[in-house]
Amino acid sequence: xxxxxxxxxxxxxxxxxxxxxxxxxxxxxxxxxxxxxxxxxxxxxxxxxxxxxxxxxxxxxxxxxxxxxxxxxxxxxxxxxxxxxxxxxxxxxxxxxxxxxxxxxxxxxxxxxxxxxxxxxxxxxxxxxxxxxxxxxxxxxxxxxxxxxxxxxxxxxxxxxxxxxxxxxxxxxxxxxxxxxxxxxxxxxxxxxxxxxxxxxxxxxxxxxxxxxxxxxxxxxxxxxxxxxxxxxxxxxxxxxxxxxxxxxxxxxxxxxxxxxxxxxxxxxxxxxxxxxxxxxxxxxxxxxxxxxxxxxxxxxxxxxxxxxxxxxxxxxxxxxxxxxxxxxxxxxxxxxxxxxxxxxxxxxxxxxxxxxxxxxxxxxxxxxxxxxxxxxxxxxxx
Numbered sequence: 001x002x003x004x005x006x007x008x009x010x011x012x013x014x015x016x017x018x019x020x021x022x023x024x025x026x027x028x029x030x031x032x033x034x035x036x037x038x039x040x041x042x043x044x045x046x047x048x049x050x051x052x053x054x055x056x057x058x059x060x061x062x063x064x065x066x067x068x069x070x071x072x073x074x075x076x077x078x079x080x081x082x083x084x085x086x087x088x089x090x091x092x093x094x095x096x097x098x099x100x101x102x103x104x105x106x107x108x109x110x111x112x113x114x115x116x117x118x119x120x121x122x123x124x125x126x127x128x129x130x131x132x133x134x135x136x137x138x139x140x141x142x143x144x145x146x147x148x149x150x151x152x153x154x155x156x157x158x159x160x161x162x163x164x165x166x167x168x169x170x171x172x173x174x175x176x177x178x179x180x181x182x183x184x185x186x187x188x189x190x191x192x193x194x195x196x197x198x199x200x201x202x203x204x205x206x207x208x209x210x211x212x213x214x215x216x217x218x219x220x221x222x223x224x225x226x227x228x229x230x231x232x233x234x235x236x237x238x239x240x241x242x243x244x245x246x247x248x249x250x251x252x253x254x255x256x257x258x259x260x261x262x263x264x265x266x267x268x269x270x271x272x273x274x275x276x277x278x279x280x281x282x283x284x285x286x287x288x289x290x291x292x293x294x295x296x297x298x299x300x301x302x303x304x305x306x307x308x309x310x311x312x313x314x315x316x317x318x319x320x321x322x323x324x325x326x327x328x329x330x331x332x333x334x335x336x337x338x339x340x341x342x343x344x345x346x347x348x349x350x351x352x353x354x355x356x357x358x359x360x361x362x363x364x365x366x367x368x369x370x371x372x373x374x375x376x377x378x379x380x381x382x383x
Contacts, residue, residue, distance in 0.1 A: 005041070005138035008034060041134035044081040045141055048132050051078035054088075054145035056127045062153035062294070063117050065249060069152070071113040073127055073145070075103050084133035088113070091125055117154040119245040120252045122298045125152040155293040156252035158260045164225060164323045165348045188216040223322030224270050225262045226347070228314060229255045230328035231275030231304035236356055237382075243356070246382035247329055250354045252296040254380050258325050258352075260289055270317065274305035311338025318345035327352045331366045340373040350376040 001009070012034040019027035052075065059070040071090055077083075089098045090113055103109040115125060127145045189202050192212035200214045229251060237243025255271065259281075262269045268284035271292065277299055281292050307328055318324075324347045326339055331353055343349040351370060353363070358379040367377050 002133075002137055002140055004136070005038070008038060008136075008138055012038060037136060038138065040081075041136050041138040044079060044083050045132055045134040045139045047081060048077045048079035048083045049141040049143060052076070052130070052132065052143060054127070054130050054143065056145050058115075058125060058150045058152060059112075061150065062155055062297075064155050064157040065117055065120055065253070066157060067117050069115045069117065071115055071125060071127065073111040073113060074108050075101075075111070075130070076106075076108040077103060078106060080105050082135050084135045084137060087131040087133070088127055089129055089131070090127040091123070115152065119242065120154050120156045120249045120297055121245075123152045123154070125150055153294060153297045155297050156249065156256045158253060158257040158289075161254075161257045161261055163261050164258065164325055164350050189213045190216050223347075224268050224317070224320050225258070225323045225325065226314065226317055226321045227255055227258055227269060227271040227325045227327070228307075228310060229271065229273065230307040230310075230330065231273055231299060231301055232307060233302050233304070234354070235330040239356075243382075247354055247356075248301050250380050250382040251301070251327055251329065252299075254327050254352050254354065255296060256289065256293055258327075259283075259292055260286065263289065272310075272314065273299055274310045274313075275299045275301060276303050308332075308334035308338050311335065311342065315341065315345060318342060318347060321345075321347040323347050324349045325352070326350070327354065329354045331363055333366070336366045336369050339370060339375055343373050343375050348376075349374075350378060352378050352380050354380045354382065356381065 012031055015027050015031035015034060018024065019031050055074050057072045059072055063069050073088060073090075075086060075088075085100050086103050087098060087100050088111065091097075097113065099111060099113055101109065101111060113127075130143045130145060131140055132143065133140045189205060190213065192201065192206075192214050196214045202213045202215050206213045234244055234247035234251065237245075237247045240246075259269050259271065263283060263286045266284050268282070271281040273279045273281070273295065279295055279299075281288070281295055283292070307330065311326070324342050326342075326349065328335065328351070331351075339349055339351055353367075355363075357363075358381065370377050
């Protein structure tokens with residue numbers, strides 16, 4: 001019962017007491033009128049509550065950030081008595097929404113509730129409850145729609161960046177030449193052809209087979225691009241309501257932009273995720289970009305591994321790495337030392353610093369040290 005219902009019930013009791021104590025028919029008629037209104041309101045809303053059905057479905061389960069989707073809702077009830085407006089409350093990604101509509105009896109009413117995709121992430125989108133009121137607003141009954149909440153993914157959208165440089169002499173051709181000079185590890189042998197270098201002839205096998213045979217060597221794969229993403233809670237952004245979420249969007253979209261640029265020409269990438277949902281993405285094909293977007297959208301960016309330790313752990317990959325791309329919102333002495341160590345191991349290094357304050361004087365000494373070690377430093381300012 002609503003406040004208006006309690007007020008009407010109090011007026012009904014008062015009129016009834018006055019009718020019994022004073023014997024005045026006017027109070028008796030007033031009490032009967034209020035009782036009729038109260039009874040009709042209760043009957044209509046209860047009838048509607050017992051016969052109403054509400055179903056929900058997402059128009060799209062995943063969209064890129066900035067795009068829109070809809071929560072499709074269908075309502076039907078079998079109460080022939082007039083009832084008040086229906087009010088639906090649902091979870092929009094990152095906020096709550098509500099929608100008021102009317103539904104005639106024995107007809108299915110379809111509602112299309114807009115869903116905004118302002119921030120990257122995984123959201124449980126659902127219509128939380130349906131509120132049914134009578135025409136007088138005396139009673140409100142609440143019903144939960146059928147179907148469990150659906151997982152709604154808002155995917156990071158890549159933007160244009162400069163292609164990371166691979167370490168000079170480590171683009172695959174140098175590795176191929178080194179492999180062909182390693183006479184102890186041939187992949188196979190084949191018949192000699194005019195023009196083959198004599199140093200590639202397998203003399204022992206040729207003498208047994210009584211024909212010239214030369215060594216064939218395995219062609220090495222091109223070096224990896226290692227993307228190291230800081231999956232801990234973003235640093236900064238407390239000044240605005242969506243500051244943390246904007247930083248997370250920028251982190252994810254920078255990683256996707258680098259991966260898309262590298263995979264466009266078949267370059268292999270590795271992106272380990274040291275967050276609450278530990279995982280690793282490996283691909284050399286642009287078709288794998290959708291999987292990476294989903295993995296980043298489902299990463300909570302909370303309670304992740306200390307990023308300075310992540311840099312130390314990933315030093316073991318440097319032998320097969322031609323370029324390392326580091327993406328973070330924090331920059332301190334430990335991270336500078338980790339990135340510099342990666343650069344000294346051979347691969348080129350580029351650091352993307354996601355921050356609202358790229359001109360902060362406190363950052364300049366760290367940036368200068370990185371540039372001294374030939375690390376390329378780029379700034380990303382969240383939208």
